[in-house]
Amino acid sequence: MAAGFARAYGSDVLTAESAGLAPAMIVAPKTRQVMLEKNIDLGEDFPKTLDMAALEGVDLIINMSGYPLPLKSDARVEDWNVRDPIGESEEVYREVRDQIEQRVMRLVLELRARKPAAKQGLQDDTRAVDTRRHGGRQ
Numbered sequence: 008m009a010a011g012f013a014r015a016y017g018s019d020v021l022t023a024e025s026a027g028l029a030p031a032m033i034v035a036p037k038t039r040q041v042m043l044e045k046n047i048d049l050g051e052d053f054p055k056t057l058d059m060a061a062l063e064g065v066d067l068i069i070n071m072s073g074y075p076l077p078l079k080s081d082a083r084v085e086d087w088n089v090r091d092p093i094g095e096s097e098e099v100y101r102e103v104r105d106q107i108e109q110r111v112m113r114l115v116l117e118l119r120a121r122k123p124a125a126k127q128g129l130q131d132d133t134r135a136v137d138t139r140r141h142g143g144r145q
Contacts, residue, residue, distance in 0.1 A: 008038060008107045009069060009087075011047045017115035020122055024065070028072045030054030035093060041100045045108065069114075071107075 013023035031054050039049055057078060065082045071089045087110055092100045 008042060008104055009071065009111055010052065011042050011049050012045075012108050012111040013115070015047050016112060017118065020115060020118040024060045025052065026055045026057045026060035028057065028074060028077070030056060031093070037092070037097055037100045041097065041104045044101075045104070 010023040010025035013021055017023075034049055034052055034054065042049055057076075065080065068076065068080060068082045068084045069087055070076055070084055071087045073088070073091075076084060087107075089107060089110075090099070090103050092103045
């Protein structure tokens with residue numbers, strides 16, 4: 008879920024890679040379903056192990072496993088305490104999805120705040136907008 012939200016909301020400031028300590032064989036159908044409710048199609052995504060993920064050059068690792076990571080990395084690690092919805096109701100999946108969405112959005116906003124501004128100022132790219140009412144209905 009987190010990678011899906013990260014790709015949908017933050018592709019301008021991050022590249023998401025998803026992996027787990029003990030991934031399932033497939034993405035749970037309920038996961039796909041509740042993500043589609045947010046208009047996010049997980050497409051061909053599938054659960055990967057840490058050694059399958061491209062971890063070289065990673066700046067940040069989000070750990071939602073609830074366990075210490077078995078790897079050494081120079082990357083910053085954030086532990087997110089998120090319930091595993093496997094085997095639970097659709098409502099639990101939605102609650103977990105919404106919690107993950109909020110955390111990803113906070114992360115994206117934090118990264119955008121750190122992103123250096125473009126070299127050209129906004130004045131070069133903006134045009135004056137006349138917001139005064141002209142004619143129209145009385």
